[in-house]
Structures are given as structure tokens and as C-alpha cells.
Amino acid sequence: LALDGDLRSALAHGQFRLHYQPKVSLIDFALEGFEALLRWENPGQGMISPGEFIPVAEETGFIVPLGDWVLDEACRQQRAWLDQGLDPVPVAVNISPRHLRHRTAEDFRRIVDRHGLPPGLIELEITEGAVMQDLDHALAVLGALKAMGIRVAVDDFGTGHSSLSYLKRLPITTLKIDRSFINGVPLEREDAGIVTTIIAMADMLGLDVVAEGVEKTEQANFLRHHNCTLVQGWLTGRPVPADAALDLLAKRL
Numbered sequence: 001l002a003l004d005g006d007l008r009s010a011l012a013h014g015q016f017r018l019h020y021q022p023k024v025s026l027i028d029f030a031l032e033g034f035e036a037l038l039r040w041e042n043p044g045q046g047m048i049s050p051g052e053f054i055p056v057a058e059e060t061g062f063i064v065p066l067g068d069w070v071l072d073e074a075c076r077q078q079r080a081w082l083d084q085g086l087d088p089v090p091v092a093v094n095i096s097p098r099h100l101r102h103r104t105a106e107d108f109r110r111i112v113d114r115h116g117l118p119p120g121l122i123e124l125e126i127t128e129g130a131v132m133q134d135l136d137h138a139l140a141v142l143g144a145l146k147a148m149g150i151r152v153a154v155d156d157f158g159t160g161h162s163s164l165s166y167l168k169r170l171p172i173t174t175l176k177i178d179r180s181f182i183n184g185v186p187l188e189r190e191d192a193g194i195v196t197t198i199i200a201m202a203d204m205l206g207l208d209v210v211a212e213g214v215e216k217t218e219q220a221n222f223l224r225h226h227n228c229t230l231v232q233g234w235l236t237g238r239p240v241p242a243d244a245a246l247d248l249l250a251k252r253l
């Protein structure tokens with residue numbers, strides 16, 4: 001188990017990396033975006049999954065500087081790809097509940113501006129839980145981010161407690177359908193119903209919709225048939241290091 005001091009030392013010693021998982025169109029299998037996923041390359045233990053240390057960082061408050069580092073690193077990488085003449089796609093960064101509570105839209109914008117990035121090339125992924133913990137703050141931050149042109153997605157959609165009346169008021173661009181629902185598609189009737197309902201709701205609200213955790217062709221076929229054409233999952237691409245992500249970007253040119 002990671003301890004707070006280990007995490008602080010890991011950040012100071014440059015042991016964190018971002019991997020990038022493609023978001024892909026089911027129409028033509030074109031690359032449409034990346035989600036940045038944090039990795040800890042521990043010299044003694046090898047690669048440590050964020051599932052093992054994000055909860056500790058959230059508990060201790062270290063998630064605030066760590067989350068700032070993640071956003072800064074994603075922006076730095078996006079800038080480097082732009083400078084290499086690549087045709088960029090938006091890069092999404094996960095913002096944890098405590099990080100969101102402790103930052104303003106200006107704080108996030110300052111990081112994006114530091115790299116001279118067009119704001120539309122960065123997306124923040126926020127869970128329903130993070131929004132509901134401090135709804136007034138979240139509404140203010142998300143509204144200001146949207147006005148700045150920074151994209152905002154609700155992550156793990158369907159697993160939290162946000163009511164539809166809040167969803168209507170949330171200034172967001174995208175819903176990401178949680179992979180627990182995609183898991184049961186197409187065979188489980190309940191999951192299939194939930195997924196088609198979320199797709200219809202996103203359409204009605206004018207939001208983009210991304211299906212997470214797509215592993216099988218039958219899942220992709222179901223989603224395509226129900227007009228969900230953006231997917232992220234092992235079927236269309238695992239998270240890869242920055243150099244492999246660059247190869248995916250270069251293929252688009």
C-alpha cells in the first residue's frame with residue numbers, strides 16, 4: 001500500500017507517467033480523443049496502478065498537487081504534439097472530487113494557458129459524486145470552464161446519485177457511460193435498456209456520449225446500432241505510453 005510520503009517522494013523524483021487510451025469512432029475507426037491515465041513507475045515494485053494510490057492521495061489531500069501535475073503534464077504533452085506538427089485530438093484528464101473542491105476554473109485555466117493550448121484540446125472528466133459533494137462549487141467551476149471552451153465530461157455515468165434535474169443544469173459537453181453497463185450488453189436486458197436510455201438522453205440534452213470498457217465486437221455492434229459511435233475500451237485500444245500515442249496521432253496525417 002502506498003503511503004503519503006511515498007507519493008510525495010515519487011512526484012519529487014519524477015516517477016509518475018501518463019498513458020493515453022484512445023477514444024475511437026465506430027463509423028470509420030478514426031481516433032477522436034485520448035484519456036490520460038496515471039501510472040507510477042516505482043523503481044522497486046514496477047508499475048503501480050492508480051487504483052492502489054489515488055484513494056490514498058484523495059484521503060491525504062496529496063491529490064491536489066498530483067492532480068495539478070497530471071493536468072500540467074497532459075497539457076505539456078499536447079503542446080509537444082502540436083509543435084511536432086501533428087493534428088491533435090482532445091486529451092481528457094480525470095479530476096478527483098477533492099481536487100475539484102480545492103480548485104477554481106481559473107486555477108485549471110492557468111495551467112492550460114501556461115502551455116498556450118487552445119482550451120478545446122483539453123477535457124476534464126468528473127464523476128457524478130464529485131459534482132454532488134459540493135454542487136454550488138461544481139456548477140460555478142464547470143460553468144466557467146465551459147465558457148472558457150474547456151470540455152467537461154461526466155465520468156462513470158449512471159453509477160452516481162445525480163438526479164436528472166441536476167443533469168439538466170450541469171454545463172457539460174459529454175456523458176461517459178460506465179463500463180459496468182457496457183459489460184452486460186447486448187445480452188442482459190436491463191443493461192441494454194439502461195445503455196439505450198442514456199444514449200437517447202444524451203442526444204436529447206445535446207451531449208456527446210462515449211461508451212467505456214468496450215471489449216467485444218458484439219458490444220460495439222450494439223452501440224453502433226443504437227447510435228453511440230464513440231467508444232473507449234480494449235477492443236479499440238488499450239492505454240499506451242506517450243510514444244505509442246504519438247504513432248496513433250501520426251497515422252491520422
Ligand code: G
Binds near residue numbers: 037049067094239
Ligand atoms: O488506468 P486504471 O484502470 O488502472 O485506473 C484505475 C482508476 O484510477 C480509474 O478509476 C481511473 O479513473 C483512475 N485514474 C487514472 N488516472 C487518474 C488520474 O490521473 N487522476 C485521477 N483522479 N484518477 C485517475
Ligand code: G
Binds near residue numbers: 156212213215232239
Ligand atoms: O474510472 P475511469 O472510467 O476513469 O476508469 C478508466 C479505467 O478503465 C482505466 O484505468 C482503464 O485502464 C480501464 N479500462 C479501459 N478500457 C477498459 C476495458 O475495455 N475493459 C476494462 N475492464 N477496463 C478498461
Ligand code: NA
Binds near residue numbers: 035094125
Ligand atoms: Na475517466
Ligand code: MN
Binds near residue numbers: 157
Ligand atoms: Mn469511467
